[in-house]
Amino acid sequence: MRLQNALIGLLLVAAHARAARAQGDVATLITAARSQLDQFNPDSASAYLERALAPNSGASREQRVRAYVLYGIAQLTAKNVSAARLAFRQALQINPGERVDSLEFLEPEDLLREFNSERLAAASGAEAAPAPVVAAAAPLTVQMALPEDTILPLTDGRLPILLAPSRTARASVAIAPAGAPSVPVWTDTLASGAAGALGWDLRGRDGALVPPGRYRISATAVDTTGVSAPTVTRVVVIARAPADTQALPPPLPRSAFLPEFASVSHRSASGLLVGAGLGAAVALLPSALGRPELNKGLASDGTAYLVAGSVTVAGVIAFLAGGSERHPLPENAQRNAALREQDAASRAAIVEANARVKANAPLRVRLEGGRP
Amino acid sequence: MRFRASLVLALGFCPIGAAAQPLSGFGQAFNVERRIYYQGAVYQQTGLWYGAIGAVRLGSLQVGVSALMGTASGGGATSPDIQIRTTAVTLHYILAPWIALGVQAEARRFESDAGVTMWRLIGGNVRLEPGLGVAGLRGIAEISVLPASSVSGGPSLQTAMQAAIGAGFAPSGSPLDLRLVYRFERYDVAASGASPERYEQFRGIVAQVGIRLGR
Numbered sequence: 001m002r003l004q005n006a007l008i009g010l011l012l013v014a015a016h017a018r019a020a021r022a023q024g025d026v027a028t029l030i031t032a033a034r035s036q037l038d039q040f041n042p043d044s045a046s047a048y049l050e051r052a053l054a055p056n057s058g059a060s061r062e063q064r065v066r067a068y069v070l071y072g073i074a075q076l077t078a079k080n081v082s083a084a085r086l087a088f089r090q091a092l093q094i095n096p097g098e099r100v101d102s103l104e105f106l107e108p109e110d111l112l113r114e115f116n117s118e119r120l121a122a123a124s125g126a127e128a129a130p131a132p133v134v135a136a137a138a139p140l141t142v143q144m145a146l147p148e149d150t151i152l153p154l155t156d157g158r159l160p161i162l163l164a165p166s167r168t169a170r171a172s173v174a175i176a177p178a179g180a181p182s183v184p185v186w187t188d189t190l191a192s193g194a195a196g197a198l199g200w201d202l203r204g205r206d207g208a209l210v211p212p213g214r215y216r217i218s219a220t221a222v223d224t225t226g227v228s229a230p231t232v233t234r235v236v237v238i239a240r241a242p243a244d245t246q247a248l249p250p251p252l253p254r255s256a257f258l259p260e261f262a263s264v265s266h267r268s269a270s271g272l273l274v275g276a277g278l279g280a281a282v283a284l285l286p287s288a289l290g291r292p293e294l295n296k297g298l299a300s301d302g303t304a305y306l307v308a309g310s311v312t313v314a315g316v317i318a319f320l321a322g323g324s325e326r327h328p329l330p331e332n333a334q335r336n337a338a339l340r341e342q343d344a345a346s347r348a349a350i351v352e353a354n355a356r357v358k359a360n361a362p363l364r365v366r367l368e369g370g371r372p
Numbered sequence: 373m374r375f376r377a378s379l380v381l382a383l384g385f386c387p388i389g390a391a392a393q394p395l396s397g398f399g400q401a402f403n404v405e406r407r408i409y410y411q412g413a414v415y416q417q418t419g420l421w422y423g424a425i426g427a428v429r430l431g432s433l434q435v436g437v438s439a440l441m442g443t444a445s446g447g448g449a450t451s452p453d454i455q456i457r458t459t460a461v462t463l464h465y466i467l468a469p470w471i472a473l474g475v476q477a478e479a480r481r482f483e484s485d486a487g488v489t490m491w492r493l494i495g496g497n498v499r500l501e502p503g504l505g506v507a508g509l510r511g512i513a514e515i516s517v518l519p520a521s522s523v524s525g526g527p528s529l530q531t532a533m534q535a536a537i538g539a540g541f542a543p544s545g546s547p548l549d550l551r552l553v554y555r556f557e558r559y560d561v562a563a564s565g566a567s568p569e570r571y572e573q574f575r576g577i578v579a580q581v582g583i584r585l586g587r
Contacts (some may be wrong), residue, residue: 087430189466271505275539278511282554289533289558291571303403303577309540311511314539318504350532 024099026052033070034271036224037106042223043168044078049074051225055226056107056165069103069115076107076114084110088118096122118243140229142221144173149240149366154209157237158199159365165221168193172221175200177216178235184211192224202238202363212239214234215369235368237269245354252343258332275315282308397466398425402555404493406444408451409571410447415451417444425580427462434472436462455483462497472499475518491559493532508542512553527564533557542584551580 029052036045049071054060059067089295091098100115107214145162152159163171172189185204190196204210214237221229286301405436407414421442427434438460445453458481464474478493495518502512518532519578557574 010407031454130526138559152452206426265391267507271503271509274511275504278513278537278539281513285537285554285556287574289535289556290573290575291409291558291560294407294414294571301405301575303552304556304575307552307577310552311537311539314509314511315504318509 012294017336024058026063029057030067031072032225033067033074037070037077038073039225040077041270042074045074046071046078047168047223047225047227061094065091065098068094069098069100073100073107074116075102076110077357081110081114084114085118088115089122092119120211139166140221140223140227141230142169142219142232144217144219144232144252146217146232146234146236149364151361151362151364154360156201157363158200158201160179160197161189161217162197162350163221164195164217167223169221169223169229171195171219173198173217173219173305175215175217177210178216181216185215185268189327202365209363212363213237229368237366239364240358241362241364243354243357245357246350248347248350249343252339256339257336260329260336261326262329262332264327267319269319271322272315272319275318276320279308279310279312279315280294282311290319347366394429395586395587396400396425396427396549398549398551399423400438400440400578400580400582401444402440402576402578404442404444404576406447407455407573407575408447409436411568413450416448416455417447417451419444419456420538421456423458425582431468432466434462434464434466436460436464438462452484452486457481457483460493464497464499469509469559470500470502474499476518478518490518491529492524493529494502494520495532504539507544510520510540510542511520511538512540512551513537514553519557525538525563527562527567529559530562531558531560531571533559536578547583547585548574549584550579550580551578551582552582553578 019176029048031051033045033048035043036048046207049067051057052067054063056067068091071089072084073079075084075087096119096280100111104111111195131291143164145164147160150159156180163173164172169190172187173185173196174184176184186200187198188198190198201207216233218231220231227263282304286295286304375534385470390506400423402423404419406417406419408417409415419442421440423438423440425436427436429570439458441457445455446543447453450476456477460476460478463470463475464472466472474497476493476495476497478491480493482489482491495516495538497514497516500513503510514534514536516534518534520528521529521530521532534555536553538551540549540551542549555574555576555583559572561570561572563569
């Protein structure tokens with residue numbers, strides 16, 4: 001029995017501690033909301049107070065009264081009078097003697113009038129306030145819309161990125177190569193509470209066009225309380241759009257050129273005659289120079305005929321080999337050179353123009369998973 | 373002795389111009405047939421002689437040296453085998469690339485079992501190398517008439533003539549030079565005392581392979 005009492009006591013202490021911690025959190029939220037009201041940020045103040053008034057917030061009776069009053073002031077500031085009245089009615093139902101005189105400076109025009117009006121209505125037994133005015137805070141999300149397939153010019157082209165947070169928040173976008181998502185090349189943020197389009201000029205931080213490839217676009221939103229929306233990502237593929245280039249002409253045919261050399265017959269009979277003459281001289285040499293006493297009755301010298309034949313054949317070969325000689329035709333060569341230069345210049349101009357067209361070709365941005 | 377002195381002198385000129393003037397050198401082989409007419413009979417010997425030719429050009433002059441040596445055999449008992457060594461010096465004046473005139477001095481030594489005989493052959497020389505119409509290909513004709521010739525310590529040579537005719541080819545862009553000529557030599561030895569006239573001739577193909585530098 002004693003052990004049972006001890007356990008119950010421990011549970012009570014733990015519950016009390018948890019309640020105290022929760023109330024401390026609620027107090028922080030209320031303080032933050034009050035600070036936002038001081039800075040005329042009713043939306044942010046409302047966001048803090050919605051969390052403080054959530055059913056599981058652990059707020060005490062006094063904290064709930066305080067939160068409803070501040071929530072009403074925030075709604076008044078935002079010109080949402082009906083919501084303000086409901087909030088005041090909630091506060092007065094918990095504490096009919098609640099007063100807001102010390103807070104008049106936050107909303108000097110309407111606060112006392114609206115609050116006192118609700119006090120009178122409550123005192124006259126008017127219908128009780130309907131359901132609590134403050135529901136659980138809706139989760140923050142952001143939607144991102146991109147063109148599925150678009151062609152953007154290099155200069156002044158911007159890819160529209162439409163961002164729409166589910167409630168008041170600051171939406172932002174970051175773009176990074178798909179292969180290196182932690183290295184963003186471009187980031188931008190919408191104004192707080194705004195919804196609209198950001199325009200990416202397809203340039204990185206250095207101002208240069210990003211190279212073609214896959215890029216991941218991540219969008220998120222953060223409200224003033226620091227709550228972030230889940231990141232939404234899309235992947236786009238950036239590529240050069242086909243450039244309208246010129247085809248190179250085919251190489252100049254041989255027929256386009258004039259002959260640069262003329263073949264001139266160069267056969268001369270002198271070589272043939274010299275060869276034949278020397279051959280005959282060799283054949284006749286033994287009998288012409290030799291003494292008859294030495295050659296009579298003896299076989300003739302075959303080696304003389306061998307050499308005679310060789311020399312004669314050499315003359316014939318020389319005659320045949322020296323058949324033609326090429327003479328240059330300078331005028332034709334000059335004309336051909338001019339034609340080659342003209343062709344080379346034309347080709348160079350086309351190559352240069354094509355390079356220029358390719359360099360200035362627009363970029364095609366296609367949403368991956370969109371239309372092919 | 374005087375001849376040797378002139379040979380040494382000519383050889384001594386070679387290194388002077390070799391560094392700056394066109395230089396040529398050839399190896400040669402002479403497939404020789406020697407015939408001798410003596411006392412109404414003809415004797416024939418054959419042999420293969422080897423040698424070399426070198427020449428250096430000094431302006432319009434060209435100094436050349438040649439040597440041949442070998443044997444002549446097969447003449448029978450009446451014509452013993454001999455060892456022959458011949459050395460010549462030439463000096464040419466080049467009139468044109470295809471013609472040169474010059475003088476020639478040659479010593480020819482015959483050695484056999486019977487002893488040693490020396491010939492001195494001195495005279496003029498004409499060398500023609502006409503082109504055949506194709507670069508590097510040319511004809512060759514060279515004739516030497518050697519009137520101041522004699523047998524050392526013996527009779528004079530009534531007629532001494534040498535001729536070589538053929539063709540040469542020097543491929544363009546290459547220092548190589550090839551020659552193929554037919555060589556014919558005639559020598560008529562005058563009668564001397566009881567010895568009657570004797571006629572000799574040498575003939576055959578000469579193949580020469582060499583190089584020309586500094587053309």
